[in-house]
Amino acid sequence: MKKLTLLFLALVLLIAPCNSVFAQSNKNTDDKLQSINWDERHTIEFHDNLLKDLAIKYPNIAKTYPIGHTWRERKINAIELTSNVKNEKNKTGIAVIGNIHGNEQESAESASYTAWWLATNYNTDKKVKNILDNYTVYIVPVMNPDGYAQSFIYPIRENLRPTDRNGNNIVFSDPYSDTDGDGIIADIYVGAKDSAIKDRKKIGMESADWDKNGVFGDDPKQSTIDLNRTFDYLWNYLDVDRKPALGGNAYTRAGANPAIEPEVKAVQNFLLTKKVHALATLHTGIQCVLTPWCNTPEKPKDAKFMEKVAADMTKALEDTTGRKFYSKQSYDDYPTSAEMIDWTYGRLGIHSYTIEVYRGGKSNPKGTIEEQCAWNNELPADIWEYKGEWNGVKDVWFRKTSRAQMVGIAPPEQTKMVEGAKNAILKMIESEPYGPGSEAPEYLFWGNGW
Ligand SMILES: [Zn+2]
Structure with missing residues (x-):
């Protein structure tokens, strides 16, 4: 008996410090999660650590895992939020993908915030409990982490596929x-x-x-590819010699083949294995909710349904942010092909929406609908600085553009923006109570060993 007591005591002593270390780290995670400032710009490490911390703190409802990796071997991380109250098969799948375009950093903040909000409110908010008991929400805050990280140096849209722009046979030289x-x-x-x-x-x-070579910055760290023109649906479908030509020079930005960029492959492969009913992909540049199709003015089969949901999402964005938003078919914004929402709707039948969460600058109440809808903030003016002789060149001027000055700086009231995006996503979730969900067509799996 005495021996046993001693053994017990020894065990307690052994376990106690481990326990307190664990409690301490849990408390640190707690503090970290509680003290996030959503008015700040966050690094890629922040987004990755946030997903990890949510999975540590809320293991019953949150799982974090990579769905692929980038050219620079960064992980593309997803968080899966759902309770185990119901069998997964009976749940409704929702996907949220942020930051396909590296410089559109507010889109990543919005997606991360939505994940954080769902996880931290599950135990206290009935509405959130109801969502995670009945839905599985997959969130990828940063789909293009290479582009996102590079955008803290210069605001680039692309990924970092090794590219030789100046033809000297060295990439990014x-x-x-x-x-x-x-x-x-x-x-x-x-x-x-x-x-x-x-x-x-x-x-x-x-x-x-x-x-x-005497030319400054002629082979920068960015590919020429716009990931949102490279999905495997009507890839390069709109030719330059057809009317209308692709918007945004997309013809040259679609890469060499459909879905060969690792970021796009990762998202496609991930969605092919999940039953997803609705998807939102987050962007910036306008303040708008866009619906399929992107490649044609024709209306898709579910146009009425998606247009109604987009209008509800728009209202949620306006009510929450106090800014003006609108909704329209993506083609009417400008025509593109092989965009994510055309792939998800066209291939898998997922109700799909592009949420554009932020357009910087003053809004013009007398302008077009696009001009009326802006965050209404003051952006810095371009700065011109005379440098004289610089790197052997005479009479050099540095022009510091407004957008270059904004690198790493969050717009004012970003908290309202991310809250608005979250509320729009909630509208989308509500619109899919018991939908049939996506079904990957069989031909996509032939010969793939699935
Ligand atoms: Zn974008």
Whole structure:
């Protein structure tokens, strides 16, 4: 008996410190989760750690896992939120994908916030409990983590597929670099000190001219590819010689083949294995909810349903943010093909929406609907700085553009923006009570060993 008591005591002593370390780390996770400032811009590490921390703190409702990796071997992380109250088969699948475009950072904040909000409110908010008891919500806050991380140096849209833009057989041989240490990558111009802006000529981007070819920043760290033109649905369908030609130079931005970019492959493969009823992909650039199709003015089969849901989502965005939003068919914004929502709706029958959460700058109440809808914030004006002789070139001007100055800076009232996006996503979830969900067509699996 005495021996046993001693053994017991020894065990308690052994376990106690471990326990308290665990309790401590749980408390740290708690503090971290409670003290997030959603008015700030967050790094890629923040988003990755947030998903991990939510899975540690809420193991019964949150699972975090990578769905693929990027060219730079970054993980593309997803969080799966659902309770085990009901069998997964009987649940309604919802997908939220943020930041396909690296520089559209508010889209990542909105997706991460939605994940955080669902996980942290499950135990206290009946509505959230009801959602996670009946739905499985898959959220990928940053689909393009390479582009996202690179956007803290310069706001790029693309991924980081190794690319040789200047034809010297070395990829990324002249990346942009902050030569004067002011944290901003400038556009480089030449012109006399007393020249008018219109008379200055652009000669490149701020870089150390790493490849020593006399051209500054002519092989930056970014591919030429727009991931949202590379899904495996009507890839490169709209030719340049057809009317209308693709919007946004997408013809040259669709890459070499459909769905060969690792980020797009990861999302496609992931969605093929899940029964998803509705999907939102998050962007910035306008304030709008867009519905399929992107490639044709024709209306899809479920147009009425999706247009109604998009209108409800728009209202939620307006009510929450106090800003104006609108909704329309994506084609009427501008025509594209091989976008995510055409693939998810066209291939899998998922009700799909593009939520554009933010357009920077002043809104123009007398302008077009696009011009009326903006965040209504003050953006910094371009700064022109005369450098004189720089890197062996005379009369150099640095033009620090408004967008380059905004790198890493969150717009004011971002908390309202992410809350608005979350509320729009809740509207989308509510619209899918017992839908049949997506069904990947059999031909997609032939010969794939699935
Ligand atoms: Zn975008």
